[in-house]
Amino acid sequence: MSGAADREAVFPTRQSLGIMKAKLKGAETGHSLLKRKSEALTNRRRLHHTTNIALEITRRIDEAKRKMGRVMQIAAFSLAEVSYAVGGDIGYQVQESAKSARFRIRTKQDNVSGVLLPAFESYLTEGNNDFGLTGLGKGGQQVQRCRETYARAVEALVELASLQTAFVILDEVIKVVNRRVNAIEHVIIPRTENTIKYINSELDELDREEFYRLKKVANKKQRDNAAADAEMKARREAMEKNESGASKQDSGPADILAAEDDDDVIF
Amino acid sequence: MEGLLFNVNNGYVEGIVRGYRNSLLTTPAYSNLTQCETIDDLKLQLGPAYGDFLASLPPNPSTSALASKTTDKLISEFRYVRANATGSLAKFMDYVTYGYMIDNVALLITGTLHERDTRELLERCHPLGWFETMPVLCVATNVEELYNSVLIETPLAPYFKGSLSHQDLDELNIEIVRNTLYKNYLEDFHNFVNTHSDMAGTPTAEVMSNILEFEADRRAINITLNSFGTELTKADRNKLYPTFGKLYPEGTLMLSRADDVEGVRLAVDGVHDYKTFFDAVSLGGSSGPGNMGGGSADGKSLEDMFYQKEMEISKDAFTRQFTYAIIYAWVKLREQEIRNITWIAECIAQNQKDRIGNFISVF
Numbered sequence: 001m002s003g004a005a006d007r008e009a010v011f012p013t014r015q016s017l018g019i020m021k022a023k024l025k026g027a028e029t030g031h032s033l034l035k036r037k038s039e040a041l042t043n044r045r046r047l048h049h050t051t052n053i054a055l056e057i058t059r060r061i062d063e064a065k066r067k068m069g070r071v072m073q074i075a076a077f078s079l080a081e082v083s084y085a086v087g088g089d090i091g092y093q094v095q096e097s098a099k100s101a102r103f104r105i106r107t108k109q110d111n112v113s114g115v116l117l118p119a120f121e122s123y124l125t126e127g128n129n130d131f132g133l134t135g136l137g138k139g140g141q142q143v144q145r146c147r148e149t150y151a152r153a154v155e156a157l158v159e160l161a162s163l164q165t166a167f168v169i170l171d172e173v174i175k176v177v178n179r180r181v182n183a184i185e186h187v188i189i190p191r192t193e194n195t196i197k198y199i200n201s202e203l204d205e206l207d208r209e210e211f212y213r214l215k216k217v218a219n220k221k222q223r224d225n226a227a228a229d230a231e232m233k234a235r236r237e238a239m240e241k242n243e244s245g246a247s248k249q250d251s252g253p254a255d256i257l258a259a260e261d262d263d264d265v266i267f
Numbered sequence: 268m269e270g271l272l273f274n275v276n277n278g279y280v281e282g283i284v285r286g287y288r289n290s291l292l293t294t295p296a297y298s299n300l301t302q303c304e305t306i307d308d309l310k311l312q313l314g315p316a317y318g319d320f321l322a323s324l325p326p327n328p329s330t331s332a333l334a335s336k337t338t339d340k341l342i343s344e345f346r347y348v349r350a351n352a353t354g355s356l357a358k359f360m361d362y363v364t365y366g367y368m369i370d371n372v373a374l375l376i377t378g379t380l381h382e383r384d385t386r387e388l389l390e391r392c393h394p395l396g397w398f399e400t401m402p403v404l405c406v407a408t409n410v411e412e413l414y415n416s417v418l419i420e421t422p423l424a425p426y427f428k429g430s431l432s433h434q435d436l437d438e439l440n441i442e443i444v445r446n447t448l449y450k451n452y453l454e455d456f457h458n459f460v461n462t463h464s465d466m467a468g469t470p471t472a473e474v475m476s477n478i479l480e481f482e483a484d485r486r487a488i489n490i491t492l493n494s495f496g497t498e499l500t501k502a503d504r505n506k507l508y509p510t511f512g513k514l515y516p517e518g519t520l521m522l523s524r525a526d527d528v529e530g531v532r533l534a535v536d537g538v539h540d541y542k543t544f545f546d547a548v549s550l551g552g553s554s555g556p557g558n559m560g561g562g563s564a565d566g567k568s569l570e571d572m573f574y575q576k577e578m579e580i581s582k583d584a585f586t587r588q589f590t591y592a593i594i595y596a597w598v599k600l601r602e603q604e605i606r607n608i609t610w611i612a613e614c615i616a617q618n619q620k621d622r623i624g625n626f627i628s629v630f
Contacts, residue, residue, distance in 0.1 A: 133499060136499075137442075
């Protein structure tokens with residue numbers, strides 16, 4: 001806020017002062033709204049976790065990943081069991097006999113204070129058992145069990161993906177909102193305030209100039225009047241002198257009206 | 268009587284195979300393997316048995332690389348024995364490879380059905396089931412062509428003929444095709460060892476019948492268990508059961524009618540071995556029907572017990588002399604050994620040491 005430099009380029013008029021005041025008010029309202037939104041979002045994250053947000057997020061994702069690791073390990077091991085029981089590679093056959101996806105996901109959109117969060121939801125299609133006969137001769141049970149284990153692994157994967165996507169998006173939105181809050185708080189509001197201050201000072205300046213000018217005008221008028229009065233007086237005195245010469249001849253009636261010789265009152 | 272002239276033609280092969288059997292890993296060797304902390308340690312421990320084959324592996328190889336290298340050893344030994352075999356023994360060894368051939372052909376059928384480039388699949392085929400004309404099958408672009416080439420080019424033709432048409436390849440699930448073929452193969456093999464003039468009435472026929480009957484029963488039971496909850500109808504299922512074995516015919520009939528594990532249990536009640544398996548499974552893990560896998564650490568699954576039994580039969584085969592069956596038994600023992608090594612390697616690689624003892628050690 002480098003003083004007067006940081007203000008908007010407006011003419012310091014009363015109209016623009018009005019505009020600026022309206023703008024400041026708008027900025028303050030917006031600031032409080034955005035602030036509340038940001039809080040709402042962090043609270044949304046707080047719904048999942050209890051206290052320290054950042055710590056909780058990492059902890060939760062960490063947890064999900066660890067679970068993932070465990071499940072994947074079990075799954076990989078069940079594959080080892082299959083290769084032990086079948087005594088060969090069944091991968092190709094499984095690949096080729098799978099026709100349609102058994103494990104599918106739906107995406108939903110969650111609306112959290114105006115932010116659309118995708119949520120993945122997994123489900124199994126019923127009656128889809130493409131390679132149900134794999135390992136019919138031997139190892140069939142292990143194949144089926146392995147399939148179930150891997151289905152669980154994929155489920156965990158989907159859960160993790162859902163969590164992480166939500167977090168990434170939420171994080172992005174929170175960042176944007178916080179940036180806006182900060183921008184309004186630290187840039188727009190001070191600048192508007194500065195502008196208002198500037199307009200005010202300019203207007204005051206103008207007022208002072210105007211006052212000074214009026215004063216000058218009044219002074220001048222006074223002086224002019226005084227000069228005019230003096231002239232008038234001089235003229236009158238001259239006239240009086242002329243008249244007094246004449247009144248010395250007929251002072252009788254004149255005495256009644258003007259017993260005393262007082263000056264004219266000039267206002 | 269069979270001992271009189273056996274060694275003239277087959278003595279060398281028998282000696283070699285017995286030598287191979289002696290180089291199989293023993294229980295102390297396995298317990299050394301389970302102590303390993305890394306795959307590299309494991310590689311080192313396997314050194315005496317598999318040295319030259321594992322030498323080319325990079326440090327810390329993947330378990331699948333390990334498995335394929337150990338299989339390579341089996342393949343090269345098998346090829347050596349096969350090259351030295353003559354007459355009916357050679358034929359017998361070809362029969363041994365037909366089982367793998369069925370898997371390979373099923374793989375190619377899958378590829379052709381889905382219009383993949385089947386040439387890429389050749390690498391995935393089991394080397395034991397490799398036959399010279401196999402690349403020819405890759406020329407086929409549709410199932411009918413493939414069907415005709417299989418009939419012409421492969422020794423599997425008799426198994427296709429009569430039970431499968433080319434429309435069947437299109438319509439039936441590949442697993443059903445595979446198991447139909449396998450059933451035909453087992454029956455043919457059984458017939459072969461019992462009727463061939465060199466083998467009928469010899470220990471070969473005796474031991475091999477025993478092994479094949481067990482294999483047939485195992486497949487019948489497995490197919491039944493695995494078909495619960497699938498679209499496989501009982502009538503179709505019945506067609507997949509081999510028509511011999513200890514369970515045949517009453518047990519198989521009951522199996523074909525079984526609706527759940529309990530039904531299977533009733534069906535196998537007549538055979539003591541299988542009855543014990545089922546009792547042990549129901550005692551060990553009551554994890555429900557269809558879920559026989561070792562949910563608990565020590566509970567052995569039905570599959571495990573079948574493997575165990577197979578290994579015992581195979582081991583017993585070596586107590587007989589003048590028989591071809593030891594070759595079959597040796598192949599099976601080696602396969603189990605490869606599975607064991609892979610399992611131990613997986614357990615080490617995935618840090619699941621608590622289940623590392625789940626392998627089957629025979630000697």
